[in-house]
Amino acid sequence: MKKKFLLLFASIFFAITYSYGQTFPTSYLLYNGSPTTKVNIVILPDGYTTSQLSKFVTDAQNVVNVFFSRAPFNTLKSRFNVVIVKVPSNVSGAGSSPSYPIDNYFGSCFYTGGIQRLLAPTKTSKVASVLRSNFPSYDIVCVQVNTTTYGGSGGTYATYSMHSQAPDLAIHEIGHSYGVLADEYYAGAYYLGEKANQTKNSNPATIKWKAFLNQGGVGIYPFAENPAWFRPHQSCEMRYLGYPFCLVCQNQITQVTISQSAAYATAKNLKTNSQVNAAPMELCNFIRISPNPAVDYFNLELNAFKNDEQVTVYIYDIQGRLIMKKQVCGARTDEISTTQLKGNGNVFLVKAVGATNSYTQKLILAE
Numbered sequence: 105m106k107k108k109f110l111l112l113f114a115s116i117f118f119a120i121t122y123s124y125g126q127t128f129p130t131s132y133l134l135y136n137g138s139p140t141t142k143v144n145i146v147i148l149p150d151g152y153t154t155s156q157l158s159k160f161v162t163d164a165q166n167v168v169n170v171f172f173s174r175a176p177f178n179t180l181k182s183r184f185n186v187v188i189v190k191v192p193s194n195v196s197g198a199g200s201s202p203s204y205p206i207d208n209y210f211g212s213c214f215y216t217g218g219i220q221r222l223l224a225p226t227k228t229s230k231v232a233s234v235l236r237s238n239f240p241s242y243d244i245v246c247v248q249v250n251t252t253t254y255g256g257s258g259g260t261y262a263t264y265s266m267h268s269q270a271p272d273l274a275i276h277e278i279g280h281s282y283g284v285l286a287d288e289y290y291a292g293a294y295y296l297g298e299k300a301n302q303t304k305n306s307n308p309a310t311i312k313w314k315a316f317l318n319q320g321g322v323g324i325y326p327f328a329e330n331p332a333w334f335r336p337h338q339s340c341e342m343r344y345l346g347y348p349f350c351l352v353c354q355n356q357i358t359q360v361t362i363s364q365s366a367a368y369a370t371a372k373n374l375k376t377n378s379q380v381n382a383a384p385m386e387l388c389n390f391i392r393i394s395p396n397p398a399v400d401y402f403n404l405e406l407n408a409f410k411n412d413e414q415v416t417v418y419i420y421d422i423q424g425r426l427i428m429k430k431q432v433c434g435a436r437t438d439e440i441s442t443t444q445l446k447g448n449g450n451v452f453l454v455k456a457v458g459a460t461n462s463y464t465q466k467l468i469l470a471e
């Protein structure tokens with residue numbers, strides 16, 4: 105009973121706080137369980153007018169069908185939900201460049217950063233606002249753009265066009281944003297770094313993918329353009345669209361998905377054991393972490409606390425061990441270094457505890 109009142113209170117608080125946000129029809133394309141226990145993919149349309157929203161649903165379903173036919177997502181399907189939010193645009197399609205925007209809802213344009221094929225939303229605050237008001241429990245966000253011109257981009261929001269290779273674009277970009285994987289083609293010195301599928305270590309006895317060496321084409325392949333760095337395969341989806349993920353990339357995506365499930369389980373456990381009124385995970389955007397995955401630091405934005413409220417931030421690893429504790433002031437953004445977290449895995453739970461409420465959010469640490 106007490107729990108019921110708490111949920112009611114939380115729902116009213118949620119409704120009041122975000123009543124300014126616009127809501128749109130939202131439905132599941134794939135439902136495997138409560139969003140608090142699954143990895144939630146949200147697909148947002150851009151450049152679909154009201155009369156084209158039924159086409160959006162069909163396009164999204166086609167992408168999702170291909171997505172879950174591919175390894176490792178085919179065997180992990182029951183751990184995912186897929187949600188669509190029907191956001192109409194005034195104008196169909198995408199802008200040809202940020203200099204020539206059109207009146208689509210999220211401002212998606214080609215020629216981002218001067219590269220023709222880089223298709224990305226320019227109005228990212230609108231993406232954040234739609235997510236917050238319609239489905240704040242998102243884990244993976246896709247922006248699906250209604251144009252058949254080839255293009256897409258990774259980063260916080262995986263973006264892809266409806267070119268015939270669109271499902272592969274989406275899968276490749278999710279490999280970056282969700283799987284924290286590197287490109288296996290040479291993308292330039294700026295993108296080199298230690299990742300699950302990229303390393304400077306060429307020693308077969310110690311290389312990070314040694315468990316997969318000589319299976320399914322996995323080896324130690326130097327980049328022709330920079331032979332000090334190595335990739336695990338010659339034709340992985342992270343190199344050429346339309347190929348399967350190599351075993352190394354499949355393993356990484358599987359590990360991330362299992363870790364996320366474990367993080368949810370730990371969060372629920374922490375919530376149950378908490379002395380304060382913990383919010384349901386649906387409300388976890390009362391605190392925001394960016395960038396997430398983080399590398400050397402992350403910004404922690406606390407929206408649910410009073411200006412002068414003392415807030416204690418606890419960071420737990422997925423086994424529930426306290427790794428870091430920090431005092432901050434409520435209703436502001438703090439930059440937090442990840443130095444203390446390194447060496448304790450890739451998935452953490454950040455719990456902010458104020459005078460009367462506490463909120464928990466996942467943090468992923470990229471290598």
Ligand SMILES: [Zn+2]
Pocket residue numbers: 288301336337340341342349350351352353354
């Ligand atoms: Zn790979």
